[in-house]
Amino acid sequence: MIQTKETLPDFLAEPTKLGLEISITGKWIPTKQGGLFRKSPESKVMLKEWEDIHAGAKNHDGMLSTEINHAVGQDAVLVHHVFKDSEALVSYFSTTATEHVQALSKVAKPELHLIRGASIPSDARKEIMAKNVPGVFGEFLFGYVKEDYKRPDPAKAIQVTAKWTCKPGDLSQLEELKYWWQRVGTDAHSMEKGLVRFEVYQVIGEDALIIHETFENSDELKFHLSKGTAEKYKKDIDKIAFPESYFFRGPVSWTIRTYSRFLRLPATYSSQGSHFTQSGGNMSDGTF
Numbered sequence: 001m002i003q004t005k006e007t008l009p010d011f012l013a014e015p016t017k018l019g020l021e022i023s024i025t026g027k028w029i030p031t032k033q034g035g036l037f038r039k040s041p042e043s044k045v046m047l048k049e050w051e052d053i054h055a056g057a058k059n060h061d062g063m064l065s066t067e068i069n070h071a072v073g074q075d076a077v078l079v080h081h082v083f084k085d086s087e088a089l090v091s092y093f094s095t096t097a098t099e100h101v102q103a104l105s106k107v108a109k110p111e112l113h114l115i116r117g118a119s120i121p122s123d124a125r126k127e128i129m130a131k132n133v134p135g136v137f138g139e140f141l142f143g144y145v146k147e148d149y150k151r152p153d154p155a156k157a158i159q160v161t162a163k164w165t166c167k168p169g170d171l172s173q174l175e176e177l178k179y180w181w182q183r184v185g186t187d188a189h190s191m192e193k194g195l196v197r198f199e200v201y202q203v204i205g206e207d208a209l210i211i212h213e214t215f216e217n218s219d220e221l222k223f224h225l226s227k228g229t230a231e232k233y234k235k236d237i238d239k240i241a242f243p244e245s246y247f248f249r250g251p252v253s254w255t256i257r258t259y260s261r262f263l264r265l266p267a268t269y270s271s272q273g274s275h276f277t278q279s280g281g282n283m284s285d286g287t288f
Helices: 041-057 086-094 096-107 122-130 174-191 218-226 229-238 254-262
Strands: 022-030 063-070 077-083 108-117 135-145 158-166 195-203 208-215 241-249 267-270 274-277
Touching: 022 041, 022 086, 022 241, 041 063, 041 077, 041 096, 041 108, 041 274, 077 086, 077 241, 077 267, 086 096, 086 122, 096 108, 108 122, 108 158, 108 208, 108 241, 122 135, 135 174, 135 208, 158 174, 158 218, 174 195, 174 208, 174 229, 208 218, 218 229, 218 254, 229 241, 241 254, 254 267
Parallel strands: 108 135, 241 267
Antiparallel strands: 022 077, 022 108, 063 077, 063 274, 135 195, 158 208, 158 241, 195 208
16 A cells, blocks of 8 residues: 555655755766776866866855765766755856856766756756756655754765666556655654655656655664665565666765665765855755
8 A cells, every 4th residue: 555645654744844945966977987097187177177167156146055076986076056946046057057068068978967856947947958967857755854954964974865766667656666765764764863864856757756865974874774774675666666876975984885785776976075055054955
């Protein structure tokens, strides 16, 4: 039996406080990879371009947070932006992003970007798609944020953003996929004290979900993967869906990377690089 919103536990059914904010988490790779011990010239230019973009982005009106994170063990960057609203997002992509797109596209290309919010207006979706960014748009379904959206210590916290897509078949399995993630959230609330943020978004136009989780530290994530709800429910979820992409941002230890490989998660890991958050924080990453 599939749970409905009316039968969700109170802590999962509470309305989100995201408001009009929109978050983007995505990956860029150089057009030419480097060797085993040396990055390619394209990789170096890509990183420089993103640092220049970051310098402009943090001064952009309506940019609440921006990060340029270097991937661990890959020639890649994970970028993360939080916009005040769709108007700020559209303005950024038509100005700062446009100014750098030609130089950046010569040396790098975007991979999957996960865009999420309470809702994603059509003008924001059109602006991103016009830039040929391979993105998916997720609108909030259910979840919880402990401690009234207080931001955990960014030096210790690990952010996990992922896309799960239903396996193809004659009938949609989206409702069952929602059910299993409802089970994850229900159990995790009491079982995993250090999982302080758990949010599920439905992808527009696809039988897929975006999952966003915040762990207080690496030990909490290790428990999640080895003894918690990931270990408990992944076999059930694997029967109907597959993980298309996993982004880990934060001080991810080698043990976390090992456990995630055991679970066959297509993961990209990054430490925190250049970053900026407006005074007071935001509802997407947490307030302070």
